[in-house]
Amino acid sequence: MASRNSKTNAPMSKADMLANYRTMKTIREFEWRMIKEFEAGNIPGFIHSYDGQEAIATGVCSHLLDTDFIGSTHRGHGHCIAKGCAVPDMMKEIMARSTGLCNGKGGSMHIADFSKGMLGANAIVGGAPPLCVGAALTAKSKNTGGVSVSFTGDGASNQGTVFESMNLAVVLQLPAIFVYENNGYGEATSAAYAVGSKDIASRAAAFGMPAVKVDGADFFAVYAVAREAVERGRKGGGPTAIEASITRFGGHFVGDPQLYRADGEVETYRQELNCLKNFIDRVCAEKWLTLKALKSIDSEIQILLDNSVAGALSAPHPKPEELYENVYRSY
Numbered sequence: 001m002a003s004r005n006s007k008t009n010a011p012m013s014k015a016d017m018l019a020n021y022r023t024m025k026t027i028r029e030f031e032w033r034m035i036k037e038f039e040a041g042n043i044p045g046f047i048h049s050y051d052g053q054e055a056i057a058t059g060v061c062s063h064l065l066d067t068d069f070i071g072s073t074h075r076g077h078g079h080c081i082a083k084g085c086a087v088p089d090m091m092k093e094i095m096a097r098s099t100g101l102c103n104g105k106g107g108s109m110h111i112a113d114f115s116k117g118m119l120g121a122n123a124i125v126g127g128a129p130p131l132c133v134g135a136a137l138t139a140k141s142k143n144t145g146g147v148s149v150s151f152t153g154d155g156a157s158n159q160g161t162v163f164e165s166m167n168l169a170v171v172l173q174l175p176a177i178f179v180y181e182n183n184g185y186g187e188a189t190s191a192a193y194a195v196g197s198k199d200i201a202s203r204a205a206a207f208g209m210p211a212v213k214v215d216g217a218d219f220f221a222v223y224a225v226a227r228e229a230v231e232r233g234r235k236g237g238g239p240t241a242i243e244a245s246i247t248r249f250g251g252h253f254v255g256d257p258q259l260y261r262a263d264g265e266v267e268t269y270r271q272e273l274n275c276l277k278n279f280i281d282r283v284c285a286e287k288w289l290t291l292k293a294l295k296s297i298d299s300e301i302q303i304l305l306d307n308s309v310a311g312a313l314s315a316p317h318p319k320p321e322e323l324y325e326n327v328y329r330s331y
Contacts, residue, residue, distance in 0.1 A: 003200040008210075010286065010288045011220055011223065011224065011294065012223075014288065014289065016062070016324075017283060017288060017289055018289065018293065018297065019062075019079050019217065020058055020059075020062055020223075021052075021279060021280075021283075021289070021294060021295050021297060022158075022218065022300075022301070023057075023058045023061075023062070023081060023277065024054040024055060024058045024275065024276055024279065025054075025294075025297060026081055026087065026301050026304070026306055027050060027058070027078040027081050027299060028051060028053040028054055028276060029056065029075065029298075029301050029302065029305055030077060030081060030087065030090075030296070030305060031049045031050055031051040031077060031078070032051065033305050033309065034047050034049065034077065034094065034254075035047075035049060035057060035250075035254050037095070037309060039166075039254075042095055042313065043094055043095055043108070044095075044096050044107070044156050045107055045108060045109070045252045046108070046109075046254070046255075047065075047077075047094070047108045047253065047254050048075040048108070048109070048252065048253050049075070049077075049248070049249070049250040049254060050075050050076075050077050050078030050079075050248075051248065051249045051250050052183070052214065052246060052248050052249035052250075052269070052270075052275070053075075053078060053181055053183060053246050053248060053275075053314070054078055054272070054276065054277075055216060055217060055219035055222050055246075055275035055278075055279070056179065056181050056196070056216045056222055056244045056246060056276055057078040057079045057082035057083075057149075057151070057221030058082045058219060059151075059178055059219050059220075059221075059223040059226050060149060060151075060222065060226040061079070061082035061083050061084075062082075062176070062223060062226075063226055063227050063230040064117065064147070064149065064230070065117070065146070066084065066115070066116050066117050067117060067144065067146050067257075068117050068146050068147050068148065068149070069117045069118075069119055069131070069132060069135040069139075069146070069148045069149070070117060070118055070119060070128075070148070070149045070150070070151065071119045071120070071122060071127070071128030071129070071131045071132040071135075071148075071149070071150045071151065072118070072119070072120060072121040072122055072128060072151050072167075073121065073122060073128065073151055073153055073156070073181075074113055074122065074123050075122060075153070075248075076108075076109070076110075076111060076120075076121030076122070076148065076151075077090070077094075077108070077121075077243075077312055079121070080111055080113070080118055080121070081153055083113075083116050083117060083118045084116045084118075084211045085101065085111075085113045085116050086101075086113075087099045087304055087305070087308050088209050088304075088307065088308040088311050088312070089113075090111060090211070090308075091305075091308040091309060091311070091312040092104065092311065092312040092315050093106055093107065093108055093111050094108050094111065094312075095312040095313065095315075096109060096317060096318070096328070097312055097314065097315035097317060098316050098317060098318040098319070099315045099316070099321070100312075100315075101113050102319065102320060102326075103322070103325070103326060104318045105326065106119065106120070107119075107320060109121050109122075110122075110123065110306075116305065119131050119132070119135065121306075123184070125153075125155060125156045125159055126152065126157075126159030126160075126162045127154040127156075127161070127162045128150040128151060128152055129150040129152060129161060129162045129165035129166070129178060130161050130164070130165050131150070131188045132148040132149060132165070132176055132178075133148070133149035133150075133165045133168055133174060133176055135148040135325065136148035136169065136174035136175050136176035136233075137172065137174055137176055139174075140172070140173075140174055140175060144177075145234050146175065146234075147175040147176070147177060147230055147234060148174075148175065148176050148177070149176075149177045149178075149179055149231040150165070150176070150177070150178055150179065151179050152178065152179065153180070153181055153182075153183065153186060154181070154182040154183065154184070154185070154186055154191040154194075155185075155186020155187065155189065155191070155194065156186070157162060157180050157182075157195065157200045157203070158186075158194060158195065162178075163207075164301060164302075165178075165205075166178060166204055166207045166209065166239070166241070167207050168240065169207075169238070169239035170207050170208045170209050170239060172240055173236070173237075173238040173239075174238065175234065175236070175238075175239070175243065176233070176239040177226075177229045177230065177232030177233060177239065177240050177285060178204060178240070178241040178242070178243075179226075179241075179242045179244065180200045180201075180241065180242065180243045180244065181216065181217075181246060182199075182200060182243055182244065182245050183216075183246050183247050184244065184246075184247050184248075185248070185252065185260070187252045188252060188256075188259075188260040188268070189260075190260075196274070199213060200215075200241075200243045201213045201241060201242075201243040203327060204241030204243075205241070208275075209238060209239045209240060209241055209242070210229075210232070210240050211240070211241035211242075212225050212240075212241070212242055212243070213242075213243045213245065214242060214243070214244050215244075215245060216244035216245050216246030216271075216275070217246055217273040217274065217275045217278055218275070219275055219278070219279050220279075220282065222244060224243075225242055226242065228240075228282070229242060234286065235287055241246065246267075246273065246275075247269045247273050249266055249269065249270060250266075258277060264285055280294060281331050
């Protein structure tokens with residue numbers, strides 16, 4: 001877990017600040033590269049870009065260890081990177097190569113890495129909270145001090161499985177953290193229409209757990225509330241809910257015509273709710289970091305992505321005879 005820099009009154013050390021910038025920037029550049037490779041025909045199926053929501057995954061996962069668990073959504077690339085999954089192996093997986101994280105069989109919406117505590121992206125709406133409650137129960141039963149985090153969208157917040165998961169977490173006082181990424185739309189349906197309560201956080205609070213709302217475009221705000229939630233969970237204080245308001249810069253999926261969005265909406269959000277821009281403006285204004293140091297990281301990320309794409313395109317596809325491998329487990 002990152003430590004506060006008392007000399008500059010910064011919320012963390014310079015090294016941790018640079019590491020978190022690297023994570024957010026890697027997520028954004030990865031997603032932009034995914035769009036390019038998808039449009040070039042190098043990625044099968046659909047992809048759902050996390051572009052614009054980077055501060056949430058990074059601010060939360062910066063407090064987690066490999067032994068902590070997260071559950072993701074169909075929009076899971078950012079969660080994977082923030083939890084420490086290897087970018088080259090992610091690239092291979094998304095391009096359906098046998099040397100990918102899941103041997104090329106999971107793809108974008110089912111990518112997982114148990115060695116990093118990443119339980120998987122999940123195409124089931126509201127699928128992560130039940131899994132994470134199970135992981136939290138294991139952590140409490142074994143007294144590991146671990147926590148479990150579910151990332152859920154505003155659309156999934158309406159699912160019964162999510163309500164049941166929150167209730168069970170409170171009843172058993174589990175070290176579970178429910179992160180609701182409210183990006184304004186469940187596919188093409190506005191959250192303002194589809195979420196019946198005034199917000200998602202108040203629903204969680206009604207179950208009897210602490211629940212907070214935070215600006216998802218402010219990395220430092222997300223970082224602060226996540227730190228409190230993780231510390232509470234590790235100390236046996238039970239579950240927490242975090243509703244992070246943000247927007248996605250793209251459509252529900254790459255290729256979505258987005259006819260449900262107003263003219264100029266995305267362009268406005270890119271200026272006003274751009275978490276990377278907000279981060280850079282803050283750290284430079286406070287003189288915590290220099291623009292030169294950040295640009296150096298940018299260059300390193302481009303090299304990483306170029307090498308990852310090249311490695312993935314040259315990697316083998318799964319063989320037909322491997323179709324049933326890793327499908328059934330023998331006990």
